Amino acid sequence: MKMYKLIFALLLFTNIYAQTQFGEWKIYADMKYVSGTVSSVNGIWCTTYGGAFRLNADNNFLTINKADGMMSQSLSAVAKDNYGKIWLGSQDGYIMVYNEADGTLNNITEIGKYDRSIKKINNIFVSGDTVFISTSFGLSLINSTNFSFYDTFTKLGSFTAEKNVVSTFKQNVIYAITESGVAVQKPGTQNLSVPESWNTYSFGSTELLAASASKIVSFNGSILLATNKGVAKFSGQAWEKFLLDDADVKNLYVSNNILYLLTANQLYNYDGTQLNLVYENYSTTLNSLTVSDNNQIYIASSSGLIRLNDQTILKPEGPAGNLFLNMAVSNNGNLYAATGKDASGIGFMEFDGTNWNLYDKQQYSQIPMNDYYNVTAGSDGKIYFAIWGGGITIFNNGQLETYNSTNSPLVGVPWSTAFVAISDIELDSKGNAWIANVISGERKPLTVKTADNKWYSYAFTNPIINEDEVLGNMAIDDNNTKWFFTIAGNMGLYYFNENKTFENTSDDTQGFISADDGLLSSVLTALAVDKRGYLWIGTSVGLNLITDPSKPKSTLTSSIAFALRDQTVNCIAVDPLDKKWIGTKQGVFVLASDGFTLLEHYNKTNSPLPNNDIKSIAIDSKSGRVYIGTDDGLTVLLTESIEPVESLGDLFVYPNPFIIENNDQKITIDGLIKNTSIKIFDISGNLISSFVTPGGKVAQWDGKNMNGKFVASGIYVIVAYDDEANNVATGKVAVLRK
Numbered sequence: 001m002k003m004y005k006l007i008f009a010l011l012l013f014t015n016i017y018a019q020t021q022f023g024e025w026k027i028y029a030d031m032k033y034v035s036g037t038v039s040s041v042n043g044i045w046c047t048t049y050g051g052a053f054r055l056n057a058d059n060n061f062l063t064i065n066k067a068d069g070m071m072s073q074s075l076s077a078v079a080k081d082n083y084g085k086i087w088l089g090s091q092d093g094y095i096m097v098y099n100e101a102d103g104t105l106n107n108i109t110e111i112g113k114y115d116r117s118i119k120k121i122n123n124i125f126v127s128g129d130t131v132f133i134s135t136s137f138g139l140s141l142i143n144s145t146n147f148s149f150y151d152t153f154t155k156l157g158s159f160t161a162e163k164n165v166v167s168t169f170k171q172n173v174i175y176a177i178t179e180s181g182v183a184v185q186k187p188g189t190q191n192l193s194v195p196e197s198w199n200t201y202s203f204g205s206t207e208l209l210a211a212s213a214s215k216i217v218s219f220n221g222s223i224l225l226a227t228n229k230g231v232a233k234f235s236g237q238a239w240e241k242f243l244l245d246d247a248d249v250k251n252l253y254v255s256n257n258i259l260y261l262l263t264a265n266q267l268y269n270y271d272g273t274q275l276n277l278v279y280e281n282y283s284t285t286l287n288s289l290t291v292s293d294n295n296q297i298y299i300a301s302s303s304g305l306i307r308l309n310d311q312t313i314l315k316p317e318g319p320a321g322n323l324f325l326n327m328a329v330s331n332n333g334n335l336y337a338a339t340g341k342d343a344s345g346i347g348f349m350e351f352d353g354t355n356w357n358l359y360d361k362q363q364y365s366q367i368p369m370n371d372y373y374n375v376t377a378g379s380d381g382k383i384y385f386a387i388w389g390g391g392i393t394i395f396n397n398g399q400l401e402t403y404n405s406t407n408s409p410l411v412g413v414p415w416s417t418a419f420v421a422i423s424d425i426e427l428d429s430k431g432n433a434w435i436a437n438v439i440s441g442e443r444k445p446l447t448v449k450t451a452d453n454k455w456y457s458y459a460f461t462n463p464i465i466n467e468d469e470v471l472g473n474m475a476i477d478d479n480n481t482k483w484f485f486t487i488a489g490n491m492g493l494y495y496f497n498e499n500k501t502f503e504n505t506s507d508d509t510q511g512f513i514s515a516d517d518g519l520l521s522s523v524l525t526a527l528a529v530d531k532r533g534y535l536w537i538g539t540s541v542g543l544n545l546i547t548d549p550s551k552p553k554s555t556l557t558s559s560i561a562f563a564l565r566d567q568t569v570n571c572i573a574v575d576p577l578d579k580k581w582i583g584t585k586q587g588v589f590v591l592a593s594d595g596f597t598l599l600e601h602y603n604k605t606n607s608p609l610p611n612n613d614i615k616s617i618a619i620d621s622k623s624g625r626v627y628i629g630t631d632d633g634l635t636v637l638l639t640e641s642i643e644p645v646e647s648l649g650d651l652f653v654y655p656n657p658f659i660i661e662n663n664d665q666k667i668t669i670d671g672l673i674k675n676t677s678i679k680i681f682d683i684s685g686n687l688i689s690s691f692v693t694p695g696g697k698v699a700q701w702d703g704k705n706m707n708g709k710f711v712a713s714g715i716y717v718i719v720a721y722d723d724e725a726n727n728v729a730t731g732k733v734a735v736l737r738k
Contacts, residue, residue, distance in 0.1 A: 027066055027634070045086050047077065049632065051065030052088055076091050084101060085099050095111065118137070136165075175216045184198065186199060207239060208238070215250075219254050249262065250287065261275075279299070325629070333623060368391070378433075391410050421437070424473045424474040430451060432450045434448050458505070468489040475529050513556065518544070525568065530580065536574075538569030571617050573618060581619065585614075588601070624642040640694060651718060653718060659738060675695050683716075689706055713737045716733050
């Protein structure tokens with residue numbers, strides 16, 4: 001009891017810090033394209049390509065995605081079962097079942113693991129305890145209570161086996177829309193696996209004139225079919241025209257004896273007598289609809305969830321798009337993302353940790369075009385953007401400066417010199433911005449904008465860079481040598497150093513390294529300089545390394561990173577602990593500072609990554625956040641790789657008290673300098689544990705002694721010191737064992 005009183009007394013004078021969850025994942029994705037929607041007692045559920053969200057009664061949102069345990073977040077179907085559970089189907093065949101009552105999530109993986117390239121869940125329909133899953137290769141029936149499969153049918157009647165099943169409905173018998181037509185179960189049949197159990201109505205036949213269909217419902221005792229030629233009614237022998245002849249009807253919904261008919265831009269209702277146009281919108285695409293318990297109509301659209309009574313478009317806060325082509329983190333921790341090239345870009349995005357902003361041509365007249373291709377954060381606080389066709393933009397405190405062929409020496413491609421495609425911008429140690437011009441009409445692919453706003457451009461003669469050479473990304477080493485590669489023409493690695501004289505080209509150093517010199521491949525993809533000044537080179541088949549950039553050919557090696565051999569490297573980032581984060585087409589590989597040891601391999605199977613094809617990685621050295629960009633959104637991993645402080649001061653120790661409950665818990669010690677050592681003592685001065693920290697701002701103690709056993713409840717003193725024990729700091733932590 002005395003010990004617990006002592007612990008309590010200590011806590012009265014101890015700052016209690018919220019625990020940082022190292023290893024925590026978050027996902028940020030564009031959720032404005034709503035493919036499907038369903039109403040529940042708690043709100044309106046929506047499926048998007050970035051996960052699912054629920055609009056609550058207070059207009060706030062609940063979102064779930066892979067970071068919350070989903071197997072997939074590129075969603076394509078949604079339904080509610082008779083027990084209030086929400087069923088979500090994905091593009092890659094996974095089914096996720098969310099229980100609103102307790103927030104639990106179950107993944108059904110059988111279809112996703114099926115050996116087939118396309119296994120999309122097209123539609124989910126519930127009848128009693130049976131959930132009908134329409135897939136790209138057949139129809140599966142699942143028990144909604146225990147998630148077991150009743151059966152799977154891949155051949156429906158006379159239709160070819162493994163046809164795409166678009167949608168399913170049951171009322172007395174089963175109706176299944178396929179890409180070939182509609183299959184209807186014969187009354188009284190039990191074995192649905194045999195073709196004789198189905199009647200089929202082929203598209204384009206006299207029984208079904210339409211070319212496609214999307215939904216079946218029952219209304220006023222009739223079975224209705226939404227087709228590209230209006231709504232058809234089933235006579236028992238054929239499908240006859242009924243409403244909206246020749247209109248492409250995407251969805252049907254029945255509520256309170258009213259039939260709702262949805263096209264890509266219009267919503268109608270039909271009371272059995274009169275057809276009325278309720279809503280139309282030609283600025284977005286209407287996908288589906290639902291009606292809530294209080295008779296509010298909600299429409300899933302390509303712009304968000306439309307609440308019809310006030311025509312408000314609702315969606316969670318998030319990025320404007322899901323493609324994060326290149327990224328950089330500024331001094332203040334803001335993330336900037338470039339979004340595309342060749343007319344696929346939407347401008348550039350800014351994220352401050354809470355809010356997202358989009359800068360595009362539509363909103364800002366200074367922006368020449370939306371194809372923002374690359375981005376670099378300068379130590380001066382400025383953000384430098386490479387535009388694919390529009391030159392460069394410098395973003396500084398909300399102000400935009402753009403330089404192109406009209407106001408700078410930048411010259412575009414030979415056949416259109418105003419089209420200035422920039423692949424990269426990097427800053428040297430003096431704050432000069434070096435610009436890689438993809439194809440220069442002057443054959444001067446490298447341009448510098450100096451810190452005092454002077455411009456110089458450089459041609460290459462060793463070897464000559466001609467008009468057919470296309471520049472890729474760039475890196476600048478500790479000697480201010482510029483390294484870049486070409487992705488067309490004479491492919492390989494180029495280097496250049498102006499020798500501190502911009503105007504005098506006679507003392508410049510130029511060179512070229514090819515596969516003949518030891519590169520694993522002439523197809524280069526990424527460059528990065530690590531904390532030791534080594535140059536890392538990504539290729540289509542793994543990694544090369546130059547350990548002394550002043551002697552590139554003699555120190556070029558491929559005897560590193562064997563785990564990445566034959567992997568296509570897309571990007572490379574170096575964290576404050578000199579670990580290398582390698583983005584590939586098979587996920588993210590994390591290498592130790594030595595370049596040999598594989599620490600982690602994250603992919604979409606063993607982590608929340610939504611996509612294995614990693615486009616970009618950026619690291620916030622002050623927070624330890626690793627930003628991973630894909631075509632399916634942004635994934636963020638919180639790590640211990642945080643830049644150390646310059647000198648030891650107060651140690652922040654949390655959680656405090658530390659309650660030992662399981663082996664996964666750790667105490668975080670924050671406020672460390674580079675290569676700090678830690679000793680843990682009890683209040684009697686006995687040494688409990690001793691270790692060297694990873695080298696960054698934080699370290700963790702697992703609450704165990706040197707024998708690997710959890711310590712007893714009590715007060716423990718933490719002593720941090722540098723290599724020579726000249727810089728010392730202390731802290732205390734209270735440990736409670738349950």
